[in-house]
Each structure stands twice: as structure tokens, then as C-alpha cells.
Amino acid sequence: MTLDTTHLHAFILAGGRGERFWPLSTFARPKQFTTLFGGTPLLAQAVARLDGLVPRANVRVITNADLVPATRDALPDLPPANIIGEPMGRDTAAAVALACGLLRRDDPEGVALVLPADPLIGDVLAFRRVLGDVAACVAREPAIGVVGIAPTFPATGYGYIECGEPMETPGTPLRRVRRFVEKPDLATARAYIETGAYVWNAGIFVWRADVMEAAFRAHAPEWVPLIERPGEYAALYPTLPKRSIDYAVMEKAERLVVARGDFGWDDVGSLPALARQFPADAQGNVAIAPTYALDATGNIVAAEGDPRATALLGVSGLIVVHTPKATLVCAQEAAQGLKALVATLPPELR
Amino acid sequence: MTLDTTHLHAFILAGGRGERFWPLSTFARPKQFTTLFGGTPLLAQAVARLDGLVPRANVRVITNADLVPATRDALPDLPPANIIGEPMGRDTAAAVALACGLLRRDDPEGVALVLPADPLIGDVLAFRRVLGDVAACVAREPAIGVVGIAPTFPATGYGYIECGEPMETPGTPLRRVRRFVEKPDLATARAYIETGAYVWNAGIFVWRADVMEAAFRAHAPEWVPLIERPGEYAALYPTLPKRSIDYAVMEKAERLVVARGDFGWDDVGSLPALARQFPADAQGNVAIAPTYALDATGNIVAAEGDPRATALLGVSGLIVVHTPKATLVCAQEAAQGLKALVATLPPELR
Numbered sequence: 001m002t003l004d005t006t007h008l009h010a011f012i013l014a015g016g017r018g019e020r021f022w023p024l025s026t027f028a029r030p031k032q033f034t035t036l037f038g039g040t041p042l043l044a045q046a047v048a049r050l051d052g053l054v055p056r057a058n059v060r061v062i063t064n065a066d067l068v069p070a071t072r073d074a075l076p077d078l079p080p081a082n083i084i085g086e087p088m089g090r091d092t093a094a095a096v097a098l099a100c101g102l103l104r105r106d107d108p109e110g111v112a113l114v115l116p117a118d119p120l121i122g123d124v125l126a127f128r129r130v131l132g133d134v135a136a137c138v139a140r141e142p143a144i145g146v147v148g149i150a151p152t153f154p155a156t157g158y159g160y161i162e163c164g165e166p167m168e169t170p171g172t173p174l175r176r177v178r179r180f181v182e183k184p185d186l187a188t189a190r191a192y193i194e195t196g197a198y199v200w201n202a203g204i205f206v207w208r209a210d211v212m213e214a215a216f217r218a219h220a221p222e223w224v225p226l227i228e229r230p231g232e233y234a235a236l237y238p239t240l241p242k243r244s245i246d247y248a249v250m251e252k253a254e255r256l257v258v259a260r261g262d263f264g265w266d267d268v269g270s271l272p273a274l275a276r277q278f279p280a281d282a283q284g285n286v287a288i289a290p291t292y293a294l295d296a297t298g299n300i301v302a303a304e305g306d307p308r309a310t311a312l313l314g315v316s317g318l319i320v321v322h323t324p325k326a327t328l329v330c331a332q333e334a335a336q337g338l339k340a341l342v343a344t345l346p347p348e349l350r
Numbered sequence: 351m352t353l354d355t356t357h358l359h360a361f362i363l364a365g366g367r368g369e370r371f372w373p374l375s376t377f378a379r380p381k382q383f384t385t386l387f388g389g390t391p392l393l394a395q396a397v398a399r400l401d402g403l404v405p406r407a408n409v410r411v412i413t414n415a416d417l418v419p420a421t422r423d424a425l426p427d428l429p430p431a432n433i434i435g436e437p438m439g440r441d442t443a444a445a446v447a448l449a450c451g452l453l454r455r456d457d458p459e460g461v462a463l464v465l466p467a468d469p470l471i472g473d474v475l476a477f478r479r480v481l482g483d484v485a486a487c488v489a490r491e492p493a494i495g496v497v498g499i500a501p502t503f504p505a506t507g508y509g510y511i512e513c514g515e516p517m518e519t520p521g522t523p524l525r526r527v528r529r530f531v532e533k534p535d536l537a538t539a540r541a542y543i544e545t546g547a548y549v550w551n552a553g554i555f556v557w558r559a560d561v562m563e564a565a566f567r568a569h570a571p572e573w574v575p576l577i578e579r580p581g582e583y584a585a586l587y588p589t590l591p592k593r594s595i596d597y598a599v600m601e602k603a604e605r606l607v608v609a610r611g612d613f614g615w616d617d618v619g620s621l622p623a624l625a626r627q628f629p630a631d632a633q634g635n636v637a638i639a640p641t642y643a644l645d646a647t648g649n650i651v652a653a654e655g656d657p658r659a660t661a662l663l664g665v666s667g668l669i670v671v672h673t674p675k676a677t678l679v680c681a682q683e684a685a686q687g688l689k690a691l692v693a694t695l696p697p698e699l700r
Contacts, residue, residue, distance in 0.1 A: 022661075023661070292691065292694055292695055294691040294694065295687060308675060308676055309675065309677070309695075309699050310676070310678075310679065311373070311676060311678045311679070311680075311691055311695065311699075312679050313678065313679070313681065313685070313687055313688060313691050314680060314681035314683065314684020314685075315668065315684075318665065320677070322658075322677065324658075325658060325659065326658055326659045326660070327672065327677060328660075328661045329660065329661070329662050329663070329665055329668065329670055329679055330661075330662075330663040330664060330665065331663065331664035331665050333664065334645060334663050334665075335663070335664075337644055337663055337664060338663060340644060341642065341644040341661055341663050344642055344644065345661065349642075349659050
């Protein structure tokens with residue numbers, strides 16, 4: 001069976017505030033707007049990499065209401081109505097329920113791809129192929145598809161998905177999902193990787209509206225009114241709990257299939273992760289901004305919207321990030337404290 | 351004898367480029383222009399603290415020709431002709447010879463104070479009193495006066511002056527100079543301080559034109575044409591060697607008197623010295639710019655002409671300095687390498 005891509009729909013979830021990426025990510029200009037990676041906003045890259053898979057008219061972005069104007073500016077090729085502003089953050093369960101309601105109303109035979117706004121994808125063709133194969137599978141059978149990420153290191157910052165029996169499907173190998181597991185400690189993460197049976201949960205889901213609706217009805221009925229009346233989302237959102245789709249639905253759903261995505265995915269989830277995306281010089285310094293260094297090793301320097309030069313003298317293992325308003329100077333091993341630091345800042349700097 | 355201050359003249363030497371203070375000091379805007387200390391340029395403070403001692407009309411500034419416009423802007427109360435631009439840097443011997451020639455021509459009975467442009471002085475009244483007393487002494491007898499600084503720590507960055515027999519003079523105790531010594535190592539500096547007989551050489555000299563001219567004739571005759579024809583300094587400068595007044599004259603001169611200046615002198619000769627001039631918070635951080643810190647201790651943050659906020663996370667012992675063009679991030683113990691780092695910068699950043 002060939003997939004009819006006119007019935008493929010993408011819902012890009014752009015609701016995060018990215019405090020672990022401050023000051024490149026701020027409340028008013030979160031990470032999906034950064035142009036540090038390749039010169040265009042991550043969000044625009046997320047849309048562009050769907051070209052050839054999902055018609056532009058079928059690409060919707062669900063973001064915070066206050067970010068709708070900036071999102072429309074960043075995505076001039078999308079119909080303005082496709083940028084949907086949530087009145088408040090209610091985590092991914094509400095966003096997926098809203099997507100489900102919109103798909104049910106507008107194209108009940110369609111297949112939805114739910115995608116986060118800000119990861120980088122190295123191999124876009126492989127990415128499209130995997131998504132298309134999973135979409136073809138869920139178009140055929142009443143399962144929710146998940147595209148997991150083939151782990152490249154024992155990450156403790158992601159949830160994992162344990163893969164079960166292989167399925168007999170054409171194209172990308174698919175397996176039943178055995179279980180979703182929360183972020184592990186390092187030893188557990190290492191054990192997961194050794195088995196070869198685990199993938200990272202990257203929040204990429206593929207489903208038909210009827211199947212997702214059934215899963216909500218079975219496991220998370222509070223969200224069903226939003227599926228039934230997506231046009232009333234502004235009024236319904238305040239009544240919903242703040243919960244992730246993983247916790248509300250996925251961990252409990254029974255028919256899940258998973259693909260092992262191996263297409264150079266990187267969510268650059270924290271500032272130290274910048275070093276994975278840019279070359280280092282002979283002293284191990286990663287300069288994503290004009291930098292002059294003497295007796296300095298293993299530092300990361302980045303800037304956005306600020307042409308200043310940075311001079312490093314006798315320092316190691318630092319992250320230095322400039323924006324027009326602020327500079328962060330952070331020890332790489334202390335980067336996990338960034339959220340706590342940001343919480344102490346005055347609102348205009350956050 | 352009371353000193354007639356209408357015959358007191360000040361020559362402020364503002365020829366340094368201050369590389370150890372980069373980026374607060376740059377080639378085009380050296381340290382004497384910084385307003386970090388009290389909101390007015392250090393040079394303006396150097397002039398203002400002479401009020402009541404030297405008539406404004408008698409205050410001259412000798413600086414680099416390219417800095418004359420900026421110097422006139424910084425000192426709107428001085429007659430523009432009193433800002434003298436050297437065609438090239440020839441160190442302090444040339445500047446003092448030029449001062450000697452100007453004094454000899456314009457007020458041969460006068461007394462000159464030679465002063466550096468950029469030290470901070472905590473007790474201005476004490477400073478004026480000492481200078482006035484030394485001036486009164488050299489007005490009476492044919493000696494060159496030196497105002498040394500009572501050492502507060504065993505500094506290795508200054509030359510020292512060994513004090514000899516006390517003189518019978520009114521006011522500030524004066525002593526004969528036994529010898530000038532070069533910058534010592536730490537052990538020698540400690541030994542100097544223990545004797546109580548040494549002061550720092552801060553480049554503050556007090557003299558009559560005839561006495562200084564005689565000293566040049568005896569020890570540094572190459573500079574005599576400049577003393578005889580100060581109006582031709584632009585043509586004479588290129589013929590002169592680059593030499594300090596200490597080396598050319600002071601170390602060899604025979605009749606020198608020295609006062610022990612104890613008036614809160616600080617030349618803030620390097621960035622770590624900033625910590626001496628500003629209060630530290632409970633974590634030992636010195637914030638001379640808007641700063642937010644978490645798990646950060648013993649850092650110095652400064653900015654000039656740049657309102658940005660600095661956030662410090664998990665870092666210690668750093669110096670972070672912002673200007674509109676550049677940011678320096680420097681380990682305090684590496685600050686002595688700043689000059690070498692600045693040498694690697696493109697000219698527009700130096």
C-alpha cells in the first residue's frame with residue numbers, strides 16, 4: 001500500500017521555554033527561534049524538513065498564545081491559521097488532544113505526525129523515510145506509532161522505550177513497544193544501551209485520529225471534550241491538568257509500534273551539547289562567535305544577535321554565551337544548574 | 351617660607367596604553383578615560399585633585415597626538431593649548447624634558463609637579479599637603495623631589511626607592527634618596543618592606559626647571575635640545591631614544607629628596623586590582639556591573655559603556671569585563687598574560 005501524503009498532517013509542538021538554553025532561549029524568544037544552527041530558526045527547519053512528506057497546508061504549529069506573532073513571522077510560508085496559540089501551557093497531553101480533535105474534524109481518515117519544534121536532524125531523507133513508513137503502518141492498522149531515537153550514549157536526560165517483537169512490515173523495521181520508561185540513572189541507561197532493545201523517546205508520535213481518540217477515552221478521559229470540540233480549546237484549556245502525553249496516554253496504551261530512528265537527531269538539550277554541533281579547534285575550544293583565546297582549552301563561546309568579540313585567557317571548561325541583553329559565564333559541569341539560576345533573574349532577562 | 355602656588359605647575363603624563371587593563375583600556379581609549387571609578391575619567395580626576403594646589407591654567411597634560419581631541423573633550427575646563435600631543439611615544443624621559451623646557455621658558459622660577467594620569471588617590475587632602483610640602487622644599491634648595499608611596503604589600507610590579515637620612519624640613523617628613531631600585535622579586539620586595547625604608551616609585555616628581563635641566567645636562571644630554579627649544583618638540587621627538595625618566599636621570603641624579611606618601615594611592619595596574627576598589631558580596635564576588643550569580647565565588651565582573659547583565663554559574667576566580675565591542679573572560683591568576691593576548695587581537699579590538 002502506498003501512503004497518500006495528502007492525508008498526512010504534522011503538528012509541531014512548540015510550547016517549551018528552554019530554560020536550559022538560556023540566554024539563547026528566553027521566555028519571549030524560546031529556543032525554537034534561535035538561528036544559531038544554520039542561520040534559520042529551528043522551527044523553520046522543523047517545517048522545511050517535512051517538505052515532500054507533508055503538504056505545507058497540513059502543517060500546524062501549536063505554541064503559546066503570546067508567541068503566535070513571532071511564530072507567524074518565523075514561518076511566513078505557513079497559512080497564519082495553522083499557527084495555534086494555547087492560552088496557557090498544559091504540557092503535551094493537551095496539545096496532542098487538540099491535534100487529535102483538529103484531525104478528527106478536518107480529515108478523519110488522515111494520519112498525524114506529532115513532532116517537537118527544536119531538534120536538529122542530520123539526515124533529513126532518512127528522517128522522512130522513517131516517518132513515512134511509520135505513517136503507512138498506522139494508516140493500515142489501529143496502532144499508535146512512535147519514532148524513537150537510536151541512542152548514541154547512555155543519556156540520563158531522556159525517557160526510553162523498550163522495543164519488543166518485530167513486525168512484518170515493508171520498509172523501516174518496526175517493533176511492538178514493550179514499555180515506556182522514565183529518565184534512568186546512568187547505570188540503568190548503560191544497561192539499556194547494552195541490550196540494544198531501547199531507544200530514546202523523542203516525542204515523535206504518528207497516529208490516526210480514531211486510534212488516538214480511543215486511547216484518550218481509555219486512559220485519559222479528561223481530555224476527550226477537547227478532542228470532541230477543538231474549536232473551543234481556548235475555553236477548555238484552563239480545565240485541563242498539566243500532563244505529558246507520555247504519562248497520560250502512551251505509557252498505558254496497548255497497541256504501540258516503534259521505529260528505531262537513526263538520522264542524526266540532536267535536541268541540543270543543554271548548552272554543553274552545543275559542542276556536539278560545531279567543530280572544536282586544536283585547543284578544544286568551540287567558537288560559535290568571534291573568539292580569541294590564550295592558554296584556554298575546552299571552552300564553548302556562542303552569541304546570538306551580538307557581534308562582540310570574546311577573549312579567553314587562562315580558562316578551561318567554560319561556556320560563554322552572549323545575547324544583546326545578557327552574558328552567561330558557566331562552568332560546563334555546572335550547566336544543570338542553569339534553570340535555578342534563570343529563576344533568580346528579573347523577568348526582563350529570563 | 352610659604353609656597354606661592356601661582357608658580358606651581360602640573361604636568362600630567364598620559365602616554366600609557368594600558369594593555370593590562372584591556373578591554374577597559376584600548377589603544378584608542380586608554381585607561382585614563384575610563385569612568386569606572388566614580389563616573390568621571392581618571393584623567394579628569396587627576397586634574398580635579400590639584401584644585402587649590404595648582405591653578406588650572408598651569409595644568410598641562412602630555413599625551414599621544416592622536417589622543418589630544420579625546421583628552422580635550424575629557425578636560426573641558428583646561429585651556430586647549432595645555433593639552434600637548436607627542437608625535438610618538440618616547441617614554442617619560444622625553445615628556446619630562448619637554449615639561450622642563452616649557453617651565454624654563456614660561457616660568458623659570460616655577461616648580462613643576464610631574465604626575466601620572468591614572469592612579470586613584472583616596473585621601474586628596476593628604477595628597478595635596480605632601481605635594482605642597484615637597485614643592486616648598488625644592489623651591490628652597492636645588493634638589494629633585496620624589497613622592498613615593500608607602501607600600502601596603504610586597505608588590506613586584508613597581509620600582510622602589512630606598513630612603514636615607516631625614517631632612518630638617520617643616521611639614522611632611524622628607525628624607526634624602528639613597529637609591530632607586532628596579533622591580534624586585536617577591537622575596538626582595540618583602541625584605542624591602544620589612545626595613546621600613548623603602549617606598550614605591552609612582553612616577554611623581556617635583557622640581558625646578560634649572561635643577562632638572564642640570565640633571566639632564568649631567569646624565570642625559572641627548573634630551574637637552576628639547577629643554578632648550580620645547581617649541582620644536584614635534585621635530586625633536588623622533589631624534590630621541592625611548593627611555594624612562596627613572597633610567598635616564600633619576601637613578602643617577604645626586605640630590606634627590608623623597609616623601610613617603612600615605613594617601614590611599616592605587617594605580618589599579620591590572621584587572622585583578624579592581625577588587626581592591628569595589629566591595630565584594632558575601633560570596634566574594636565583586637560586581638561593577640549588573641551581575642547574577644549562583645554557586646559562583648571570588649569573581650570580578652565589570653562593564654563600561656555596556657548595560658548588559660552577566661550571569662555566573664559555577665565559576666570561581668574569574669574576571670569578566672564587557673565593553674560594547676568585546677568581552678574578556680580571564681582567570682585571575684592568568685591576568686599577567688593579558689598583554690600577550692591583546693597582542694593577538696585585530697587592531698580594531700586592541
